Amino acid sequence: MNNSDEHAVVVESLIKDYGSLRAVNDVSFTVARGGVFAFLGPNGAGKTTTVEIIETIRRPTSGRVRVLGMDVSRHKNEILARIGVLPQGFCSFDRITVGESIRYYSRLFRRGAADVDSLLDITELRNTRDVLFKDLSGGLKQRLGIAIALVNDPEVVFLDEPTTGLDPHARRGVWDVLRGLKRRGRTVFLTTHYMEEAELLADTVAIISKGRIVASGSPDELIDRHAPFLCLTLRRVGEGTIAVIRRMGFEPVGDARGGVSLRVKHADNVQEILRAIGTAGKPLPGLEVRRPTLEEVYLELTDGKMPDGVCVPGGAA
Amino acid sequence: MTPRIVGANLLVRLKTLSRQRSAMFFTIAFPVILVLVFGAIFTKTEQMNFDLPVQDLDQSSASARLVEGLRAGGVFNTTAVPPDTDAVAYARDKHLTLLLIIPRAFGEAQSRRLDGRDTGAASVLTYVYDPSSTSVATKIQYLASTVDAVNHRMTGSRPFITLAERSILTKSYRFVEFFVPGIIAMAVMTSSLSGALNANAELRQKGILRKLATTPITRADWLLSNVLYQMILAAASTTCILLVAYAVFDVRPRCNMWLPLHIVLAVFVFVGIGMLLTPIAREAESASAAANALLFPMMFLSGTFFPVEMMPGFLRHVARGLPLFYVNEGLRASMVFGDDATSLRCAAVTGVVAVVVFIAGAVVTRWDREA
Ligand SMILES: Nc1ncnc2c1ncn2[C@@H]1O[C@H](COP(=O)(O)OP(=O)(O)OP(=O)(O)O)[C@@H](O)[C@H]1O
Ligand SMILES: [Mg+2]
Numbered sequence: 001m002n003n004s005d006e007h008a009v010v011v012e013s014l015i016k017d018y019g020s021l022r023a024v025n026d027v028s029f030t031v032a033r034g035g036v037f038a039f040l041g042p043n044g045a046g047k048t049t050t051v052e053i054i055e056t057i058r059r060p061t062s063g064r065v066r067v068l069g070m071d072v073s074r075h076k077n078e079i080l081a082r083i084g085v086l087p088q089g090f091c092s093f094d095r096i097t098v099g100e101s102i103r104y105y106s107r108l109f110r111r112g113a114a115d116v117d118s119l120l121d122i123t124e125l126r127n128t129r130d131v132l133f134k135d136l137s138g139g140l141k142q143r144l145g146i147a148i149a150l151v152n153d154p155e156v157v158f159l160d161e162p163t164t165g166l167d168p169h170a171r172r173g174v175w176d177v178l179r180g181l182k183r184r185g186r187t188v189f190l191t192t193h194y195m196e197e198a199e200l201l202a203d204t205v206a207i208i209s210k211g212r213i214v215a216s217g218s219p220d221e222l223i224d225r226h227a228p229f230l231c232l233t234l235r236r237v238g239e240g241t242i243a244v245i246r247r248m249g250f251e252p253v254g255d256a257r258g259g260v261s262l263r264v265k266h267a268d269n270v271q272e273i274l275r276a277i278g279t280a281g282k283p284l285p286g287l288e289v290r291r292p293t294l295e296e297v298y299l300e301l302t303d304g305k306m307p308d309g310v311c312v313p314g315g316a317a
Numbered sequence: 318m319t320p321r322i323v324g325a326n327l328l329v330r331l332k333t334l335s336r337q338r339s340a341m342f343f344t345i346a347f348p349v350i351l352v353l354v355f356g357a358i359f360t361k362t363e364q365m366n367f368d369l370p371v372q373d374l375d376q377s378s379a380s381a382r383l384v385e386g387l388r389a390g391g392v393f394n395t396t397a398v399p400p401d402t403d404a405v406a407y408a409r410d411k412h413l414t415l416l417l418i419i420p421r422a423f424g425e426a427q428s429r430r431l432d433g434r435d436t437g438a439a440s441v442l443t444y445v446y447d448p449s450s451t452s453v454a455t456k457i458q459y460l461a462s463t464v465d466a467v468n469h470r471m472t473g474s475r476p477f478i479t480l481a482e483r484s485i486l487t488k489s490y491r492f493v494e495f496f497v498p499g500i501i502a503m504a505v506m507t508s509s510l511s512g513a514l515n516a517n518a519e520l521r522q523k524g525i526l527r528k529l530a531t532t533p534i535t536r537a538d539w540l541l542s543n544v545l546y547q548m549i550l551a552a553a554s555t556t557c558i559l560l561v562a563y564a565v566f567d568v569r570p571r572c573n574m575w576l577p578l579h580i581v582l583a584v585f586v587f588v589g590i591g592m593l594l595t596p597i598a599r600e601a602e603s604a605s606a607a608a609n610a611l612l613f614p615m616m617f618l619s620g621t622f623f624p625v626e627m628m629p630g631f632l633r634h635v636a637r638g639l640p641l642f643y644v645n646e647g648l649r650a651s652m653v654f655g656d657d658a659t660s661l662r663c664a665a666v667t668g669v670v671a672v673v674v675f676i677a678g679a680v681v682t683r684w685d686r687e688a
Contacts, residue, residue, distance in 0.1 A: 057530045077533060085531035091523040093329055095336040100329075107325035108532040132336075148528075 007066075008033045008156045008187040009054055014063035016049050023049045025211035027063075031156075031204070036178065036188040038202035040195065042302050046211045047191045048088050051160055054189070055085050068155060081109065084154035088161050088191070090145035094134040098125055098144050101133060106151035114151040123147040123177050139170025146177055156187040163197060175201060195295035205294070209302040219294050226300060227292035229263040232270055235286035244280045245273060259285075318537040326534075326542035330516075331549070345554050348504035349561050352497060355622070356566045359492035366391075367456050370408075370416045372398035377424030384419075386467040392459050404445050414450035415457065418443045427471070493566045497558060498648035499621040504554045505583045506615065506641055509547040511608035513591025516543065517682075518604035521595075536682050540592065540675070547584045555580060575651030575660045582664060583644045585671035590640075592678030615641045640674075643667045 009031035016024040024046040031037040041047050052058040054065055056076045065072045067079045092101045099116055106114035120126045123143040128136065136144065142162050149157055162178075163171040171194075178201055181188050192198060198205045199219045206216035215222055234241070236258050245252050245262065250273070252260035264270060270289055277284060334341050369387065373380045387393050398407060398416060408416045423440045430438040444460065446453050469476055520526045529539075555576070562568040590611070598604035616622070618632060619641035625633055636642045647663030650656040 055531055057527070080531060080533055083531075085528070087524060087527045087531070089524055090528065091525055092528075093333060093525065095333045096329055100332065104325050104329050105532065108322055108529075108534050110533065 006032060008068060009037075009189065010064075010066045011050070011054065012064040014050065014053065014065060015061045016046070016053060016058070017061045023211055024053075024060075027208065027211070027213050029206045029213055029216055031187065031189060033155075033187050034185050035203035036182050036190055036201050038198035038205040039189065039191045039208065040193070040198055040205055040298060041208035042193070045208045045302075047208060048160055050208070051158055051189065051191055055083065055158055056080060081111075081152060082155050084149035084152060084157040086142070086145040086149045086157075086159040086162055088164075090142065090148075092133045092141075092144065092148070095132055097130050097132055098136070098140075098147075099129040101144060102147055102151060105148045109152040111152055114153070119147040119150055122150065122180055124173065137170070139166045139173055142166065142170075142174055143177060146174070150181075154186070156189060157181060158189045158191075160191045161193065162190070163192065163194060171197070195293065195298050199294040207298060207301055214301045215297070222297050223292055223294060226297045229265055229292070230267065230270075231261060231290050231292060232264050232273070233259055233261045233288040233290075235259040235288075237285045238282065240280070241277055241282045241285065244276050244282065248273065248276055318535070318541060319533075322534050322538040323542045323545065326538065327545050330542065330546040334550075344508055344550060345557050347507075348500045348554055348558050351503075352493070352500050352558055352562055353565065355496050355500075356493040356562070359496070367393055367415075367459070369393040369395050369456075369460070370398045370411075370413055371395045371419065372400060372402070372404050372407075372416065373419045374400050374421045375419050375423040376400065379424030379427045380419045383423070383467060386470065387417075387463055390459075390463050390466070392463065404443075408445045408447070413445075414447045414453045415460070416445040417460070418445065430472075491566075491568075493562065493568050494570065494653055495624075495649060496622075497562045497568050497570060498652045499645050501555050501558055501580070502583060502619075502641060502644040502648055503616055503621045504558065505547075505551045505580055506587045506644070507612055508550050508554065509584050509587035510591045510594075510612060511605060512547055512550070513543050513588040514594050514598060514604045514608050517592070517595040518598055536679055540588070540679055540682065543592075544584055544588050547588050548581060551580050551584055570652035571655055573651065575657075575664070576648070578664055579644055579647045579651065579660075579667065582667040582671050583640075585675050586640045586644075586667060589671065589674030589676075589678040592682050593674065596681050596683070615639055618642075620645050640667060640670045643670075 007030045011030070012028050014024055014027045015022065027046075027050060039047050039051065049058065053060050054067060054072065056067075056072045056079050059073070068082055070079055072079060093104075096104065099120070102114065102116050102119055106116070117126075120129060123146050125140065125143055125147060128140055128144075131140075133141070133144070146157075146159065146162060149159065159178075163174050166174065175197065178188060178190065182201070188201075190198070190202065202219060204216065204218055205222065207214050207222075215226065217225070233255075234245075234252075237260055242252055242254075242260060245260070250262045250264065250269075252262040254260050264273070267289070270287075274284060274287075371384055371387070373384065384395050388395055398404065404416055404418050407413070419442060420440060426438045426440045429435040442464065444457065446457065517526075520529075559568075559570070559572065562570075591608070594604070594607050594611070598607040618628070618636050619625070619639045620636060621641070625636045625642065628636065643663040643666045647660050647667065650659035650663060
């Protein structure tokens with residue numbers, strides 16, 4: 001079976017041992033072409049190990065990995081020519097400028113010098129072209145890393161934690177760059193700890209925990225599958241109101257600001273609750289209804305249980 | 318091996334160097350300073366010029382002529398010590414290492430001897446010396462031979478046995494001339510070995526090697542660009558050393574095709590050794606410690622600062638096992654003695670070592686993350 005037309009990456013039963021430690025334990029997943037795939041998981045889950053095996057720079061203990069239809073153990077050079085990589089904790093030469101770094105890396109590839117200007121545009125680095133690497137801020141360093149990952153006009157771009165350690169503005173700067181890549185039809189393999197990032201950018205996510213994939217699918221699918229409820233938050237409610245809700249069989253959890261949160265199955269439940277409060281002669285509270293976030297799903301899946309804070313504003317968010 | 322990739326690497330290395338003025342300065346300046354310091358030290362003793370305080374108790378024309386005779390050799394600059402002082406106390410007070418006393422009646426004894434009135438007439442010159450001085454033995458030797466010469470001239474008798482000197486070298490050489498090739502070899506070794514080692518350790522530590530692993534660059538490209546970079550540095554520092562040695566000490570060694578050959582081979586050898594050490598010294602700090610642990614013994618044992626012949630027997634054998642020894646010998650043979658046979662022999666040894674070490678270095682250099 002040849003998946004190369006639909007799939008940028010196919011991983012089958014991948015295992016990686018470091019001595020007695022099984023860092024990746026029988027992992028299988030696929031990455032479709034032309035979308036953003038987010039690989040999520042806590043520290044030490046095996047993300048970087050998996051990604052580096054796909055990038056051909058680590059050897060698997062067992063299992064099969066194909067990139068653009070080619071086996072990683074047999075077609076290292078062909079694969080490297082067609083992928084771009086931002087390693088975790090990217091660093092370049094301290095005393096080389098942004099423009100020079102991009103030119104340097106582009107010379108390493110056969111296709112010859114990349115269009116430095118357009119890479120600077122894509123990553124919004126035009127103004128820092130002549131700044132030495134050591135003088136760049138963290139966000140600019142990561143953007144330079146992404147520009148460098150693009151020098152060979154790759155079909156698949158692997159970004160290992162491109163936004164870790166960046167402030168909210170710098171992070172959004174990187175997101176803009178990633179959206180640009182998506183628009184240009186590249187396949188982006190994004191490794192991250194940030195769920196909002198995945199929810200915002202990814203078409204598909206896979207969550208890895210302790211070396212195993214614990215869930216995969218689109219962010220919506222994951223939320224629907226693992227957190228099939230709504231979060232209802234009522235503000236400034238008295239004891240009487242809480243008693244009314246309890247009697248209906250719900251379990252409200254108090255928050256620090258005198259409100260309560262509870263899980264409901266349907267929007268209909270919200271109406272029932274409000275009606276019951278009104279019937280009991282209590283004042284109608286301020287309210288907010290929302291879906292659980294991917295982060296809440298993630299916490300449940302990687303921790304084994306839905307944390308108490310779920311659906312409590314300011315708790316898990 | 319791809320010239321485009323080698324060129325790109327070389328450019329990055331050179332740009333980095335040019336933006337690190339202090340590193341560039343010290344790379345070049347260190348050997349130059351050594352040449353200046355050692356050259357100056359040894360130029361001084363070579364002239365063999367000593368002060369000799371003389372206490373003339375006779376104050377005759379004969380004693381004046383003797384002092385004149387002592388000065389004639391050019392070795393001693395005599396100074397007069399007042400006749401009415403105690404010579405030993407005087408020497409101690411003034412920190413003199415050697416002081417000569419011409420006794421009273423020196424002139425009278427001499428004239429009795431010369432006009433035949435008393436063929437047994439003699440005179441004893443006493444020297445006061447400081448046995449704790451390291452240089453005094455040499456001075457006393459010179460004094461004895463100078464006095465001998467004065468004796469012969471005075472009595473007119475020709476000695477039966479005299480010594481004539483003939484160096485094994487056709488020309489007479491000064492110490493700096495030997496020293497300069499040694500410093501060139503040392504500079505090439507230091508820069509190549511620690512340069513290759515540090516560059517690798519630093520790039521590994523920063524994770525740049527991990528990024529490079531995902532590009533088409535090969536080990537051969539990487540090694541070759543390191544070697545070319547070190548060759549450029551070696552050419553620059555050799556040129557500086559030669560220019561300074563010429564300008565300051567008027568050293569004019571033979572600079573023919575042997576010079577670049579020995580240097581190129583040395584660069585391969587020491588970059589190769591640096592590559593070999595890289596997997597051992599993973600962190601940048603331990604890398605420079607490892608480099609020093611290797612560089613210093615090599616420097617001292619291979620005849621850079623003093624001849625290998627001065628070392629005890631077993632160390633001489635050790636020296637012959639060190640690559641720097643052959644670079645030193647080869648450079649001296651070609652630059653100082655014009656000895657093509659020795660130069661060739663040394664180049665052959667260095668060449669073989671270069672091939673072995675470089676291939677071994679290439680084998681242990683790993684790109685991928687399994688290293
Ligand atoms: N070279 C190695 N040798 C031994 N163990 C390793 C090596 N690299 C990683 N590990 C271990 O394998 C496990 C997975 O590491 P990996 O770097 O893949 O995690 P990660 O998901 O990328 O974590 P993070 O989010 O912190 O980057 C960890 O327990 C780590 O300590
Ligand atoms: Mg990681």
